[in-house]
Amino acid sequence: MRTLRDRLQAGSDKPLHLLKGRVHEVEGRGRTGFALYHAARLAGPIFWIVLAHDHDRPMPGSLPEGVAERLHFIEARDETNLLWTVEEALRARPVSLVISAPEKPISLTAGRRLQLAAEAGGTTGLMLIQEGRGSNAAETRWKCDPLPSPLDSTRHRWILNKNKRGTIGIYDVSWNGTTVAVHLVPQAGERHQPEGPPR
């Protein structure tokens, strides 16, 4: 028998899932963490495409379990090659997730092409974009930031800013980055002081 707690937990991270076969965007300082959460959640090969002159690199030893083995890390010389590689990877069926960090804004044409490629391959795409450099073609746009909290050092605020087929929302989660399990932290119930004894 499923308890109420089970049902709450089972459905708890549903709103965080990305729609398969579409390209999504994420901005903010915590975008890499958000990408890794989805990398851990989805099974299958992951392609991570960056520009060669971008120095921020994932550190394989500390990624969520099982991600580093499935990761293909690609350095593209320039923006054109990066977009070409993303499109090729999205079009390939066995790939589960394509993460990419472009520098320039993605034009509407490029965004649409990526969507078509993702649809053809049934692959999820996630673009780590700079603030305000998204494309109108994106299925959802997230803004992710690590959240300082006096109690918890694994708190993140993932804000769904744009959603083509659903509601938007603000999610505070607690995720320590080892497994796929995240805890949605209710904002209203957040206490900054331990609860006092009942009167």
Add this chain to the structure above:
Amino acid sequence: MLSIWFPRLASDISLRARPVEGPFALTLRASNAENLYCLNSTASAVGLHPGMPLADARAVCPVLSTRPADLIREGRALEGLRRWTSRYGPHAAKDGTDGLIVDVSGVPHLFGGEVELLADLEARLERAGVSSKSAIAETRGGAWALARRGGGVIPEGGLLSRLGPMPVSALRIEAPVAEGLTRLGLHKIVDLTAVPRAPLARRFGAELLRRLDQALGTQAEPVAAEADAPHFGVRMTLPEPIGLTADVMGVLDRLLVRLCDKLASAQMGARAVRLELQRVDRSAAVVDVGLARAMRDPVRISALFLKGVDEVDSGFGIDGLRLTATVTEPLAPEQIGNAQARAEDELSHLISRIGNRLGFDAVQRFLPASSRIPERSFLTVPAAYAAPEPFPPKRRPRRPITLFPAEALAQVSGSPPARFSWRRMAFTTLRAHGPERITPEWWFDNPAWRSGVRDYWRIETNEGPRLWLFRTPQSGSRDWYAQGVFL
């Protein structure tokens, strides 16, 4: 037996590529002196001979032009000639470094006779610019001796009468043995047949009698032709030049089917394929394609060539194509239709496509490495050449998810910093964990770690980001650096 001798193979090969007028020689460096190695006919006529020091040769002939000898190239040329001579007989083998031996038993009548066969062979070699002498005899020894003394044909039963008057050195024996025989008054081969065999063998060894018997046909000497290494190459010559990409791709598709059939029959797969396009004006363009794993699927390999072929300038037209699998690996036949194999296949095809555009080094995979130094705690290897390895489970202390080369912090106050700015953003510290001291690996000289041990701190900021900062206490500097971002 057909024996072919190339008296000037090395210089002919060199001159074929870049002709030179007048005396010419190849030089070989031996024990700190340049000696002549191979001469053309003009140089020999002037009075030079192989083995002569270069300085002496220059004194004799000041206009001598020279090039360094390339023994590897000479060997390759001889191998090419060996393959070519198999048109005269099924068993063709190298004979020393400057000759070939072919078993032509039962062949000459196809060319109209032995003399006609030799004429055909020499005419073809002469047209190719390689000087040669060739001979046909019943035995290998006899053909060898005659080829080096003018060439020709020894008719059946005429071995002794033709070889008899030749000096003993024609018997493929070592120089000291030949000299010893001459000193005894045995100048000619016919002299050897007259003297008792036992004393000869006692004095000069069994080798002399073996060579004698082989030359005269008393002892058999087969041609030990080495098996041909499988050659994965096909070519097509066109009657009219072509220039359109679609045409070239059409020819390429036909060639690929043939190449893949060849690979399949040898149970091999290609890792790299090269397409040579020969233009009408004898220049050539080359398109190379790499594959992420051994493969022999014509359709997929053809797709990889499209971009390279498109970029080739066809000039006045292309009238010859040559397709070679330059790197091959064993590839056993596989059952098709298996879902997992198909997914792997598609993945390696994707890596091939990306690799051929960005370079195979750009598609990387991470492998675990045992080092405490953060930059060296993993290896970055090309994905096409390494299989994935599982990473060990995570242990404390925590490591950042993003790593970058150390960046200096600005406006630092306090230790560990209470406020600082990094990448033009100001931060104040909420919590600080540390220090964790990491010592450089003294057995590797890493320029980034010359400043000595590092004290790493995990700093949680009020602004959100959780950073990995360090300072270098041994260097005496009070600077702080950021090297990573935690989840």
